[in-house]
Amino acid sequence: MRIEIWADVVCPWAYIGKRRLERALAGEGAEVVWRPYRIDPSAPAESVPLEDALAEPGAEEMLSACAPGLTPQDNRDRVALIAAEEGLGPSWGAAWRADTADAHRLIALAFEEGGAELQDAVVEGVLRAHFVEARNIGSGEVLADVAREAGFSAGPRLLEAGAGGELVRELLLTGKAMGVKTSPTFVVRGRALAGAQSSEAIVEFVRYAERQEVRELPEEVERLRRAESLLELRDPLGALVLLRPLLESQGEDRGVRSLAARAYFASAQLGRATRELERLVAENPDDSYARHLLGRTLQRRGLDGEAAAHLSLASVMTPGYTG
Structure with a gap:
């Protein structure tokens, strides 16, 4: 069984959803494949400190739309608490507004080069670097470190050569055509579950999707x-x-x-x-x-x-x- 996760690595719910999926599928042996999604496509090519980005005019209002009824700071505190409950603490919080184009290239290339297991290690490294270690994942050096630590020795060279750009572009367009509109979105056999749902909801969704008849098309x-x-x-x-x-x-x-x-x-x-x-x-x-x-x-x-x-x-x- 293959489960696709369409997500952006600067989305905290992607990391929370990853942990919840892992708990839901413990011992199942499913193949989990990560696909790109962009929640901040206008991020600058050169990363900027998140504190500076949040001080820009309109930033707080834009973030308020993500969690109606909560201030942006209250929402960040809420997400940090949930992350800690999922074992992602005690240190939590991004420090950079980063363009994720290169991170998505690295993740896509990891799957092409070494399959789901290698890709998962790279995804975990990127998410940990961004949310737990407060590193700049828009930096080629940081991504090269992540690749090496994950066992993806060819990753730094491929990134430097510009590999994976067309692949990610196609995948982003594929997600758009499929109707992916949020990070994360779990897709199994053509069925989709949007958001970092509870482990119980994920199990129920996967079981439901498994039971559905799917006509495989060329x-x-x-x-x-x-x-x-x-x-x-x-x-x-x-x-x-x-x-x-x-x-x-x-x-x-x-x-x-x-x-x-x-x-x-x-x-x-x-x-x-x-x-x-x-x-x-x-x-x-x-x-x-x-x-x-x-x-x-x-x-x-x-x-x-x-x-x-x-x-x-x-x-x-x-x-x-x-x-």
Whole structure:
């Protein structure tokens, strides 16, 4: 059984959730895989002391939204108490506002290089460094130390070489397409449990997910569906990132090309959209949607005369397509 945890390593609930999951699964032998999520994507590339970050205008108001009814300090005290109850004390508290891009690269690379066991050791090291040791996990030196202590000897070299960036980007887009909206989110067989729930709730969730019938789909079908989800979420550039391997390996598949054409149109890559849609229409003149989208693309390019013929034919084939 595989359990995915979509989480950010600057989220205290990710560490608390990790401990609760470990207690819930004691002796189960499940494979736990960590996936990236960003709760602070606007964090500066160079880490800043958290005390300074909290003094910035609007910071306290933003944090108040995380725990309605509590002041930010009261909420931090509450989380520290809960962390201590989970065995994460006595020292607790982040000292840095850190960009987690490199930490996520290290974690993803650990799984690629050594599987779930190595990745877990790296995750534990990153979380401990941030929350217990108050170290700066935006620092390459700190992450290199974490990697070595976890037994991931290749980690520092891979980080320095910039490895893992595209992998993390794809994973972040995959999580978005799946509907992941909070850290942590536990996913088992397509079912999701949001938040650092109690160990009892996690056990109940895992048992429920295990009982559900799941239709396994080929990886390329899953990728196509997730790209379409991103397009529906108005992220056409993200959709194209997920489509890239399919365009390379299945570049003549009509479904892949049609989705790519829609993403090109939605991202204002009108030249690419035109070329792909012209091919689709030439291959299948009765495809009213492709013809309609071609007309709209030509319109946006200011080619009204060429657009009119396609829009007119599309509206005849499918009356709902007008103008």
